[in-house]
Amino acid sequence: MNPKLIIILVAAALAIAAPFFVYPVLLMTILCFVIFACSFNLLLGYTGLLCFGHAMFFGGAAYITGQILKTTSISVEVAILCGALAAGLLGLVIGQLSIRRQGIQFAMITLAFSQLVYFVLLQMEFTGGENGMQGIPRNPLFGLVEVRDSFSFYYVILALSAVAVFAFYRIVHSPFGEVLKAIRDNEARVESLGFDPEKFKLVAFTLSATMAGLAGAMKATVFQFATLTDLSWPVSGEVILMTLLGGLGTLTGPMFGAAIIILMNDHLAGFGEWALIGQGVILLVVIVLFRRGFVGEIGALMKYLARRGKKPSAALVTAKPVVEQSR
Amino acid sequence: MSIHAEAIRAPDVANFEQSDNVLVAEGLTKFFAGFAAVKDVNLSVRRGSIHALIGPNGAGKTTCFNLLTKTLSPSSGRILFDGDDISALRSSQVARRGLVRSFQISATFPNLTALENVRVALQSRFGAAYHFWRSLTAVAPLNKRAQELLEQVGLADSRNVAAAELSYGKKRALEIATTLALEPIVLLLDEPTAGMGHEDIEPITRLIKAAAVGRTVLLVEHNLSVVSNLCDRITVLQHGQTLAEGSYAEVSGNPAVISAYMGGIDE
């Protein structure tokens, strides 16, 4: 059988069995941040755009979904999707205004916009200001199935996450994704080949914002509250950390990065400030020792071993499709 | 309109030559913070020719390329491509019309394979470039053409190798394949042999010659033996201005050119 398929099946089995062994809320938190990290990876890892205000989509969608669930009887999955779409719309607008800027300027502009969104939402009545939005209900799934307990709700979050991971995979391995990677590698060259890189970056930014929104909306339904913390710049920073820790531009790296940081926060929660110091030390070690992140380094090691292992046959492997092509 | 059409059709040599310049620059000027990197340059590139732009470092050759392809906007002057004024177009539009450049600094996509490098370029005229919801099978029809282009530049065996892992000479060959993927009418090559050893220069020269069949090439080149071997016409730039223009024999006999090159010999 295809080894990739085996890995996917094993991961699926583990994910389905997990809540029997681990506290479901912790698992759901991990999933939310896994999706958030994927959304960030799409931008920085595959497009080369450093957004320093990604929390605005994450936290913004949380409020939208929360408000929908509090004030209507719309089912929970639709409310989550609405939050994601709202974040996508916000991404489209902010992308229009900032995508022309390069590098650190782009990072600073997105940070400024996220601060703006923070203060606007702080002032608005429905968000509950400093207190946040409390008591967000989990309306029945499809209007039918009760998912109020964490155990069953875990499977809702798992299904949404699976769809999001597949979407991420699809985007990265699409014709569009190929152009994005080219833009990341050499934007001027892409333009010289007749593309408008800004349009591609805008689409990527909008998709990424939508996915970040999905993550935030899920989180609001998991914890049943939304707070300004989710909108704040430390959250924007944390997702950068997760991405770098796991491996920028690797498919699964940022997902592992997210899981590691959430688990670490959970384990170190009792240590107060020491948790932050622990995080700092770990990041430092990773940056110094594993520049490609955990998954990036493992991938590089496997590639190296594979090349050493079958050097003589490597030529045959690459030569074969050439013959097929030319026929 | 009809009067012009008549004039072009008439067997008048001067008019014939006029319409047969595929790329024309008139009074091209570019200031960088008050410093004129390119000053009032007039350039006519004949259809089907291989035209060299030479001159000492800092003469403004790359800037000229940037202006002609609209990578930079000229401070003044205009550019005609195939008779149309392209001065107001964006560089991506210029490329889609068929005026395609390579870069002086090697410009591949290092993390993409050789095949993907070429396929990205092919995507620019294929129409699925925004399809983020489709799998790569959507661009599979481009693989055959990409493979042909790789074969054309001698990279058939490297199709699945990341561009970053190719040798310098192969990277430059890959760039040419990528550029040719756009089926350019005019190919602008900025120092295609820069930094190459002798063993790489000869194949690249042959490659350019092959690529020039049926199209026009404008290239910046320092290696004068490559220039004399390849080029029909030469324009010499110095301090952003045209110093001389003509065939290799005409230009190499020009005293101003000789003295310019004597001055720049230590480069």
Ligand SMILES: Nc1ncnc2c1ncn2[C@@H]1O[C@H](COP(=O)(O)OP(=O)(O)O)[C@@H](O)[C@H]1O
């Ligand atoms: N973007 C820029 N900003 C300021 N000066 C520039 C820029 N690009 C080129 N120049 C200057 O313009 C002059 C011509 O440069 P260039 O066109 O690169 O020369 P060449 O390609 O002939 O070696 C040089 O003096 C260079 O320093």
Ligand SMILES: [Mg+2]
């Ligand atoms: Mg130059």
